[in-house]
Amino acid sequence: MNIKQVDEVKITKYILKATFDDWMSFSENDVVIVGAGPSGLAAAYYLAKAGLKTTVFERRLSFGGGIGGGAMLFHKIIIESPADEILKEIGVKLQKFEDGVFAVDSAQFMAKLASAAIDAGAKIIHGVTVDDVIFRENPLRVTGVAVEWTATQMAGLHVDPLFISAKAVIDATGHDAEVISVASRKIPELGIVIPGEKSAYSEMAEQLTVEQSGEVAPGLYAAGMAVTEVKALPRMGPIFGAMILSGKKVADDIIEKLNLKVRNT
Template identity: 85%
Template sequence: MEIRQVDEVKITKYILKATFEDWMDIAENDVVIVGAGPSGLSAAYYLAKKGLKTTVFERRLSFGGGIGGGAMLFHKIVIESPADQVLREMNIRLQRVEEGVYIVDSSEFMAKLASSAIDAGAKIVHGVTVDDVIFRENPLRVTGVAVEWTATQMASLHVDPLFIHAKAVVDATGHDAEVISVAARKIPELGIAIPGEKSAYSEVAEKLTVDNTGEVAPGLYAAGMAVTEVKGLPRMGPIFGAMVLSGKKVAEDIASTLLMKARNT
């Protein structure tokens, strides 16, 4: 087997050219999702399937958010009905343990969630932290995000961010609701109150999380565990049905709003 020879300068130029073409494209989006965990990836999948230009920023160099840790580092998680329908759509294998309750392998769950979102047309960029939002007045709404390299922040370097526009921003950052927390602190006019997440009560937390998924301020949405933080709901532990259903619900809400606006213009 003869391997094609490529010199170092060409390697650099090819990477830079393709990367900057991508960044020029993702400077403007229909939807920006912050966090490539279960709710963020599920939302990206359904939004992209609707034909909406969707970019996911993930601060780590991996997919999955809290999935990978499983339950105390055990590599299995629980999924309950009707969330299993979403996993079946993505060809994720389920092991039934009782009626409507399933065990899923965490690595397969992460990998196929991500590949499904990418195959649907979503763009996922790793190593990027969203540390602020963009807003406009009259009418007051969130219109995008400010992004930094995660490595830059870890090094405690002061570097100004780049700005990315979006018609909708989804906070899927997990327990701390990082994007919504910043918006609440820096734009008090949005009127966002964050009571904080309650302790575990799995039996009710799953339904409450899905029911409360949605817009928290004009242009700014909560999905997944960010919902429990913003709405003061109980946590639920290593059961992930609400996470994928929350992602699907926020995608449906945003798609309905954006596609309706497009029809009316």
């Protein structure tokens, strides 16, 4: 086997060329999703599948959010109907229990969901933290995000961010609802109130989380555990059906709104 010879400088040039081509492209988006956990990846899958230009920023160097930690580090998590239909669609194997409840392998779940989003056309960028939003007045709305390298923030360096525009921004950052929290604090005119998440009540939490997923301020959406924080809903623990269905619901809402906007222009 003869391996193609590539010198060090060419390696650098090729990486920089490919990287900056991407950054130039996704500086403008239809949708930016913050967080590559279950709700963020599910939203990315359905948005990209619908033809919307979708970029996911994830502060870690991995996919899956809370999926990998499972229940106290066990490698199986629970999915309930009708979320199992989405997992079947992306090729995740299901171990069926009674009453429409399934166990899934956490590693396969993460890998298949991320792969489905990427194959649908979503761009996922690791190691990037969203620490602010962009907004406009008349009408008041969120129009994008400010991004910084996670490593820069961890080092405690003061470095100004870059700005990424979007017609819709989804907070899929989990329990802390980080993007919505920043917007509520820095743009009080949006009228966002964050009462905080309640303790566990799985039967109620799964249904309410899906129902209340959606737009919390013009251009800014909550998905997954961010919904429980913003809407004072109970947590649900290592059952992930609502996370997937929440991401799909937010995607459906955005697809409908952006398509209506296109038809009306």
